[in-house]
Amino acid sequence: MSFWRVFLFGLFLTPPAAACDLALALAVDVSGSVDEGEYRTQMDGLAHALRDPVVSEALVRAEAQLMLVQWTGSDRQRVTIPWTQASSFDALDRFADRVAADPRIWRNYSTAIGEALEVTMAAFAQVPDCARHLIDVSGDGPSNEGIEPLAVHRDLRALGITVNAIAIEQSEPDLTAYFYENVIVGEGAFVETANGFADYPARIRKKLLREVTQQTAALD
Numbered sequence: 001m002s003f004w005r006v007f008l009f010g011l012f013l014t015p016p017a018a019a020c021d022l023a024l025a026l027a028v029d030v031s032g033s034v035d036e037g038e039y040r041t042q043m044d045g046l047a048h049a050l051r052d053p054v055v056s057e058a059l060v061r062a063e064a065q066l067m068l069v070q071w072t073g074s075d076r077q078r079v080t081i082p083w084t085q086a087s088s089f090d091a092l093d094r095f096a097d098r099v100a101a102d103p104r105i106w107r108n109y110s111t112a113i114g115e116a117l118e119v120t121m122a123a124f125a126q127v128p129d130c131a132r133h134l135i136d137v138s139g140d141g142p143s144n145e146g147i148e149p150l151a152v153h154r155d156l157r158a159l160g161i162t163v164n165a166i167a168i169e170q171s172e173p174d175l176t177a178y179f180y181e182n183v184i185v186g187e188g189a190f191v192e193t194a195n196g197f198a199d200y201p202a203r204i205r206k207k208l209l210r211e212v213t214q215q216t217a218a219l220d
Helices: 003-013 035-049 053-061 089-101 111-128 149-159 175-182 197-219
Strands: 024-030 065-073 078-086 133-139 161-168 191-194
Touching: 003 065, 024 035, 024 111, 035 053, 035 191, 035 197, 053 089, 053 197, 065 089, 065 111, 078 089, 078 111, 111 133, 111 149, 111 161, 133 197, 149 161, 161 175, 175 191, 191 197
Parallel strands: 024 065, 024 133, 133 161, 161 191
Antiparallel strands: 065 078
């Protein structure tokens, strides 16, 4: 068999490389228990964490796809920043700018974590080539409206989507345990605890470091 026939034969048998190594959906709680200052703390803290040197390098190396979702009551979830690829540090910095400037859509509504997971899960159909699918959900209270988060777990597992959480224990001291039992799902899933909104920026940075450096290690 000639060189070109061998080359073309191998070309068609070799599966295409993944377009990215990580699709990360950032799902932010904007329910009625979150006031305007606390919302701003979340968005500024998240934007700052995305610019962390270690986090940003890992995201760019992974050519990660990033998306932002605001969520609250059972019929109020919206993708406010669609999938954006961290193809360069400039692209990631622009995404972080959009996060910091993202206007709040709702206030004074309930907490529907199940629907937040459903809506976010559906958006992963747009990034099928990413090797790893992850939802990073923040919240300051248990689900009190709509479907139970546990009811979504079967579909999340079937699609290979991992859910990690950051529990903001501003007024719910047992929230971390609730998130462990009801929200997170997938191999290696974990909960990071913030002792109030003031602690959120440091904890979201720690959480992203854990998530993205895990991906970097898999690439080495």
